[in-house]
Amino acid sequence: MVVKPQIANNVCRTSHPLGCRKEVENQINYVKSKGKIKSNIKNALILGGSGGYGLASRIVLAYGMNANTLSVSFERAASEEKTATPGWYNNMAFSEFAKRDGLKEKTIVGDAFLESSKENIIKEAKNFFDGKIDCVIYSLATGIRKDEKEGITYRSTLKPIGKDYSGFGVDFMTEELIQVNMPAANEEEIKATVKVMGGDDWRLWIEALIKEDMLSENALTLAYSYIGPEMTKAIYRDGTIGKAKDDLEETAINIDKMMQEKLHGHAYVSVAKAVVTRASAVIPAMPLYISILFKVMKDKNIHEGCIEQMYRQFREKIYSDKGFILDEKQRLRLDDLELREDVQKEVALAWDKIKDNDSLKQNADLNQFRDEYLHLHGFGLDGIDYNADVQI
Ligand code: NAD
Numbered sequence: 325m326v327v328k329p330q331i332a333n334n335v336c337r338t339s340h341p342l343g344c345r346k347e348v349e350n351q352i353n354y355v356k357s358k359g360k361i362k363s364n365i366k367n368a369l370i371l372g373g374s375g376g377y378g379l380a381s382r383i384v385l386a387y388g389m390n391a392n393t394l395s396v397s398f399e400r401a402a403s404e405e406k407t408a409t410p411g412w413y414n415n416m417a418f419s420e421f422a423k424r425d426g427l428k429e430k431t432i433v434g435d436a437f438l439e440s441s442k443e444n445i446i447k448e449a450k451n452f453f454d455g456k457i458d459c460v461i462y463s464l465a466t467g468i469r470k471d472e473k474e475g476i477t478y479r480s481t482l483k484p485i486g487k488d489y490s491g492f493g494v495d496f497m498t499e500e501l502i503q504v505n506m507p508a509a510n511e512e513e514i515k516a517t518v519k520v521m522g523g524d525d526w527r528l529w530i531e532a533l534i535k536e537d538m539l540s541e542n543a544l545t546l547a548y549s550y551i552g553p554e555m556t557k558a559i560y561r562d563g564t565i566g567k568a569k570d571d572l573e574e575t576a577i578n579i580d581k582m583m584q585e586k587l588h589g590h591a592y593v594s595v596a597k598a599v600v601t602r603a604s605a606v607i608p609a610m611p612l613y614i615s616i617l618f619k620v621m622k623d624k625n626i627h628e629g630c631i632e633q634m635y636r637q638f639r640e641k642i643y644s645d646k647g648f649i650l651d652e653k654q655r656l657r658l659d660d661l662e663l664r665e666d667v668q669k670e671v672a673l674a675w676d677k678i679k680d681n682d683s684l685k686q687n688a689d690l691n692q693f694r695d696e697y698l699h700l701h702g703f704g705l706d707g708i709d710y711n712a713d714v715q716i
Pocket of ligand 1: 372375376377378397399434435436437464547548595596597598599601603604
């Protein structure tokens with residue numbers, strides 16, 4: 325099939341297998357160019373390891389620390405007429421490169437929320453790893469969670485809390501400003517979002533692993549969070565997803581206590597910066613904010629994507645000379661550059677200037693956003709013939 329991008333409303337429905345492979349290779353080459361990180365991690369389990377921060381974590385663990393990696397993700401294979409999801413191709417590419425480079429890996433596709441999956445995956449982990457797990461990355465991002473015990477399927481929403489929201493968003497393909505109006509969430513919607521994106525499932529995973537004696541002494545587990553600026557506060561940190569992140573951060577404190585007591589281990593939330601992922605592209609106002617942020621951070625030479633962030637996390641915030649570098653709430657902070665005062669001042673100035681499509685183009689780097697979004701789906705990469713037939 326000749327595969328072209330099909331994008332509408334900031335969602336891409338196709339992905340290119342060779343381009344996704346190239347993207348994974350580029351991330352691997354980045355880590356190789358930066359060198360090894362000294363750590364005690366031999367075995368790592370990555371939940372949500374097929375894209376975004378989870379995939380970047382996996383690549384840093386494998387290529388930066390020689391860790392054996394077992395990754396779980398929820399991806400769709402290709403059918404006769406439809407390409408697979410990018411994460412599916414990323415998984416295939418990672419496996420191919422790891423094999424080539426003599427790294428031990430296993431990649432499982434399944435719903436990590438289910439109790440039966442937890443049992444099966446832990447069984448697989450016992451066979452796969454030579455010993456216990458030293459690091460668990462929890463990087464799931466999704467809108468849906470099925471709770472078999474309750475027989476309920478929860479759906480998360482991205483809504484403000486307390487009052488309705490009205491503001492600008494952007495269609496990054498047509499480069500047009502769009503009006504975003506969102507009604508305030510009700511209690512049910514808040515509860516469902518916390519259930520899907522909060523800390524509950526992370527805790528269940530760690531409890532199950534401890535019960536099966538699969539976590540090593542000094543084991544580490546991380547989950548990713550986001551805070552962000554004033555501009556996105558009403559719909560992000562003060563909204564339904566923010567409530568889920570509050571819950572995730574509170575859960576981290578409890579898991580950390582449990583891990584310290586049982587294993588002298590640690591659980592931390594790592595607050596990452598805003599990047600282009602499939603998840604962030606559909607959060608209202610986020611693409612607009614990220615496009616402005618990219619322009620400012622690129623001008624200051626401090627632009628980072630997932631792989632740069634994850635490498636810096638392990639090298640400078642976890643395995644630094646001083647050990648873990650945490651904030652007052654026991655969180656790792658990778659959004660330090662994003663939230664720097666000079667950066668946020670310039671972003672806010674640009675944000676205020678955006679009133680129409682012309683001022684949008686002058687003040688936001690929509691090209692960079694679009695390029696990165698296309699790259700995520702395997703499009704727009706050097707060295708790929710996009711007019712050629714490709715095996716999907
Ligand atoms: P992503 O969409 O790129 O990746 C999500 C991963 O979760 C994929 O591997 C997917 O297969 C997996 N997944 C989804 N449902 C699953 C299920 N039921 N079972 C197993 N795997 C499942 O997302 P991302 O943007 O990298 O987000 C990861 C984490 O990082 C989230 O907690 C997110 O809030 C956080 N974060 C994201 C940003 C950002 O700007 N993108 C910033 C800071 C923090």
